[in-house]
Amino acid sequence: MPKILIVGGGYAGFYTALKLEKWLRTGEAEVTIVDPLPYMTYQPFLPEVAAGSIEPRHAVVSHRRHLRNTEILTARVTKIDHANKTATITPVVGDEWEFEYDIVVVTAGSVSRTFPIPGVADLAIGMKNIEEAMAVRDRVLTNFDKAADLPSGPERDRLLTFTVVGGGFAGIEIFGELRSLASELIRYYPTISFEDTRFHLIEAMDRIMPEVSLKTSHWVLRNLAERGAEVHLETQLTSAVGGKVEMSDGGSFESDLIIWTAGVMANPVLRDTDLPLEERGRLRVGADLRVLNDDGVVPDAWGAGDVSAVPDLSGGGVGGYCVPNAQHAVRQGKLMAKNVVGVLRGDAPAEYFHKNQGAVAGIGLYHGVYQSRGRLAIKGLVAWFMHRGYHGLAVPMWERKIRVFGNWIFNFLLHRDIVSLEARIAPRASFEEFAARPKG
Known part of the structure; x- marks a missing residue:
């Protein structure tokens, strides 16, 4: 055969x-x-x-x-x-x-395609695989746990400052979702206020989301700004050494989490x-x-x-x-x-042809945007439902679809789980600390 x-x-x-x-x-x-x-x-x-x-x-x-x-x-x-x-x-x-x-x-x-920017290879994390997404989730949750025990100051600000590089679909979606997560987390941390959390997105172009119309992209920018997120357009990341984010416009800030989605x-x-x-x-x-x-x-x-x-x-x-x-x-x-x-079997192969009918994105809980190939744009809650409906049905295999829709239903009823499992990175740490060793 x-x-x-x-x-x-x-x-x-x-x-x-x-x-x-x-x-x-x-x-x-x-x-x-x-x-x-x-x-x-x-x-x-x-x-x-x-x-x-x-x-x-x-x-x-x-x-x-x-x-x-x-x-x-x-x-x-x-x-x-x-x-x-x-x-x-x-x-x-x-x-x-x-x-x-x-x-x-x-x-x-x-x-992920990166550029030789100092600090990026050492500190940044991509958003191409499940392990990266898990690590980002645990980092955000762990940073809230750490920051809640600290007085106001540079270290606390650093822990609560999150940065995304790249304003395409991937960057905007992770940026919006994390902003949504942080806003929800505040209810569980009395010592952390909304104003204590800072979100920065850095985009080298003069616009975000080139897949949608300029008018729609402006709505997304307004939506993110209203939710306390800052977008730096026509700006390049020049350094991330030691977690200090430096930009081409001269601005800088400390950030404990830098997510790279720029290509x-x-x-x-x-x-x-x-x-x-x-x-x-x-x-x-x-x-x-x-x-x-x-x-x-x-x-x-x-x-x-x-x-x-x-x-x-x-x-x-x-x-x-x-x-x-x-x-x-x-x-x-x-x-x-x-x-x-x-x-x-001796037949001639067919050519690939697919005419894109539009693009849909989720930018945080209850926030979404849909852009057709024409001028039709749907924004807000309806687009968010369209996003979830489309991707919930598009994920392969029915057993996966059922699990995903189950996640969404239970999260709606019970709220999302906020437990960080960052300790899984070193699962033997506790065992090693207390394990008995041979004398001498």
Whole structure:
């Protein structure tokens, strides 16, 4: 049987494997998916995970539970030699080995793209995976616990100052959700007032959320300002050394939490491959998701999602390519499976075409915004319900949908859980402190 190797288990990879299981006949092909994590992360839920509205495990989808007929390798692909149709598999434990395949599907996704700004690599945290969202949630809650015991002063101000770098959808959503969380936390901390909490968002452009109209983005700015958050437009982060945030406009302040959402880049797995890449390091693919080089189609090689430069035939993309988001990755994954099966059976692959119908964002509890492709914009509570409804139904698998809606219902009735589990980072600390040791 032909061996199909899927590199990456995010949106595109997970849906490719899921649909291959549905459409492949018994004995028609073997499918293997390789990812360093044993689950797919539904990234639109990361801001709500960070704000305590969704439990972390409910925002991820297990590979092994839902891909019953796919071989799951929890490891990294560190090299792709398509000329010889081999990939180097590097597990967390043990020696690497060569995996022979007949067809490769590259869906390795993207990682945070940063710049050499002093202090960022040492102190900032991204918002690309569930572990980062969990860490942000615990940090905010722990900082409130610490600050509540301190008198007014620089250290207390630092603990209660939170910074987000990047004013796109990801940045605005996490910024709004954390502002909402902090506002709710104040009821539990009599020594902390609303004015004690400070939220700063730094954006290099002269506007936020380029996916929505300028008028809608101005409404979001007003909404955030009314809720006590400050947005610095046309401003760049110049330093974050030691937690001191310095900006290009000369302003500075101390911040204990710096979240970086200012861009993504293709997964570095492609740096060691003979597959053709474009100038931004993404895989070169055609609209039918087959890999292309200067001579045309590269046989038995496919790519989709953030790691690939997929032409946007609708004309709505940036630079002629699909933007890196979940909408495209999910749909490309489904088409990928259809095309791979079709080519195995001698059919011509179909081209990817998706006309974006709009964008919806949640910017904190009961605050949302929807922007259609036209001039229609919906703001406030109705848009917030639209956001939750859309993403609650869009997360893969019904057992995940039920868990997520259950989170929202229980939080509405009981309020969100405000317990910090930051101690989990060093779970043996208490045991080690009191453990008996041999004398001498």
